[in-house]
Amino acid sequence: MVTESAHEFETRDLLLNVGPQHPSTHGVFRMVMQVDGEVVRDVIPYVGYLHRGAEKLCETMDYRQGIGFMDRTEYLASMNAELSYVMAVEAIADLQVPDRAQWIRMILVELNRISSHLMFMGAFGVDAGIIGTPMIYGWREREAIIDLFEEITGDRMMFAYFRPGGLAWDVPTNFAARVQEVIAAVKQGIKDLDGLLTYNEVFLARTQGIGVISAADAIDFGMSGPSIRASGVHLDIRRDEPYLKYSEIDWNVITATEGDVFARYNCRLQEMWESVRMVEQCLDRLEPGLIMPEKMPRMLRTPPGEVYVRTEAPRGEYGIYLVSKGGNRPYRLKVRSACLSNLQALKQMSVGQYVADAILVLGSIDIVLGEVDR
Amino acid sequence: MGQGEVLFDNYVPVLLATIVGFFLVLGALLGSRLLAPFSEEREKSTTYECGMLPIRRAATNVGMRFYLYAILFVIFDVEAVFIFPWAVSFLDIGPQAYWLMVAFIAILALGLGYAWKKGALQWR
Amino acid sequence: MAVTSDPTAVSPAAVPAATTIAEPATEPATAPAQPATEPVILPVIPGEHPAEAPRLEPVEVHPGKALYKQILPGVMQIPLDLVLGASRKSSLWPMTFGLACCAIEMIATYMAHNDLDRFGIVPWPSPRQSDVMIVAGTVTKKMAPAVKLLYEQMPNPKWVISMGACATNGGPYTRYDRVLQGVDKIIPVDVYVPGCPPRPEALIDALISLQELIMEERGATGR
């Protein structure tokens, strides 16, 4: 029988608020951690601090105006978000995209995946406690990619370059040479980051065996992207349901088996090498041609129907569920967010870890709050 | 220059250092009181918790582990204080002082070994 | 042991803001002060929820006055003002307060490519040691109490830069009633940065204009 006095010496749990303004919540994500000393007993995530109603506003805009909201929803990989939206509109309106446009889209989407993973490397370094160096390394190459995007689309982040049916305009004439330059810089950057983090003993000790999630749980939570492939599930939309030209080039899906924080980090790192290989192959297959189908209606109207198109964004499956009742506006547009589903597994991964490791687990899922809250 | 002056000369820098230190600290405190525009707001005194109000009082009792680590640190910090003067001059104070210090360090190492075996350093 | 009583998000409105008459004469009413000329069309924002109103009240500004300004005669304050202004403007510590896409451009501005360290601008995670709050992104009505609390927890003198269209007046999301149409509805803003997201050069230009503002002693909350 535990006497009354014994209760005073029991350690009462502290409710720690890792709130909306926190250096390592990658935006306005809040979680209340019940902490006993150093060990996390319970995590209650709160989202919704960046809910801006992109879906509602898309319903009042025609198809071309909706592209801007997709950029701003997934603001680290805008090309991937635009791709899903544009492919959904093309699927409903039954538009055939010319080959050249498809190859250019693949190059830009893979480059955007690399820039998003570079941002992850920087932020992950900060979460692991190495404040400046990975951030500076990662962002050096990211600026090179962003400069290339700026030359092509005219904007650094909100490109609005993909249009239903193809591209807004053709790429500049020195496109191939510029992409080769950027690829060379990126290769050097990835090598530096690899050398800096992957073989760093302290980093390995901090990340291996932390935040493990099994394949069955990952599937049950609906996770996707590198987070689920790190647990050994071979789920990659680019290979399972090939879109664009992914079936015509040679690349392989990166998976790991441990399902811990280091596996997720390593999956993203190797994926960057795969993306580099893909971009090089796509560059060889690029030949001049049309970038929009000849007869494009002035105002795009779609027949009634509904479609759910999903593509492989850097964080996971970025799906667009588009219901159209005719006319030039989507009747209902739902953005399936990879980060929202990945976040559901956060509690199971971080309970029982130390507080510092729970922050690392949150960093390893790589969330973008614009996509979680839409 | 008798024995007194030598002693006295050595301590002038120490005196100067304390005076300069005193005025530096006083200047900093007075300066901020004088120059900064202070304002008392209710919310300013709330504890900063990432933009949210703290949910429960944070002054709960904390695990024993923290206390054990603190005590062990203090002990070996004090030991280090004893080693410094010896380390500076152990060449010219003969072997006998050397072995005395080794014994001193051995005893404390024994204490650390005991704490280690009893699991005081065990964190989980 | 699962959390028994679920800790609902305690919004700062639970702490009743002291309704002391703020030192400046004008009472910051909820509706912006109307110029006498044409009538103000009051915004009909659907879903003006009763529970929301206390959270969206503008923050009470207590500028506070430096002691030396009250004691020393005017002419002797000038050298001190210059020294203080020069030191404050060359070591502006912004609070890392990234909300949305503008945060990525803000980080791009901090990074090595267009460096902010050369201006002495060091990003600082906590409001306790920061002078500038760069509101980078969309301020939603759920986030507004946190923005107000963080602003109040910053020591004087403090400045606010409203970065991007969303923070200035709701930007592309202005037609959605969950988005606050402009952060200047809750906290006083010194410099507005246009753009969605503004380029790093635009943010650097805003910070330089803020530095000129500081040298002219205008706009600071508390001098």
Place this chain on the structure above:
Amino acid sequence: MTSENQPESATDSTPGATLDGTIWAEVDRALAGITARAERGVLDLIVHIPPAEIVRGLRALKHDTTLQFDYLRCLTAVDNEDEGIDIVYHLYSTTARHNLTVKATLPNDDLFIDTATTVWRAANWLERETAEMFGVRFNGHPDPRTLLMPEDMDDTFPLRKDHPLAEIELLQGDGMGYTEEDR
């Protein structure tokens, strides 16, 4: 209760679309005791199940040996103003690699449906978001708090068609009325 499984050609999708190319045969066999009406969507097969039997149908689809829909991609709702609100489940099988869309139509007066969290844990947050955005009540949901809206605002449903957009404020005013001298 015999399942009326003759797939009457759906009206709104392409008329006369046969369902031979799709997995309707296995789905129909899996949903033996449940009334299911199939329809050919643009990309996937769409199956309509009445709300009362939705969870039974989903569980049957998940545990069926050949179908194995073990991955809930997305759960959302579509507000067709007068025909009620459709709850849409997008399923995927990580082993058999095929997709299916399941829809349940709720009449406007009683927006109650059983929760799918018992079948997949992924449905937890998706249902919380659908509940607060459309006003649908998921019976038996383990954690029925709001997800994206503040805690005390669970009576406004922004994504409903009847929820108007905010007007752009014509006169921005000068923010909080702080003139230069005040500060």
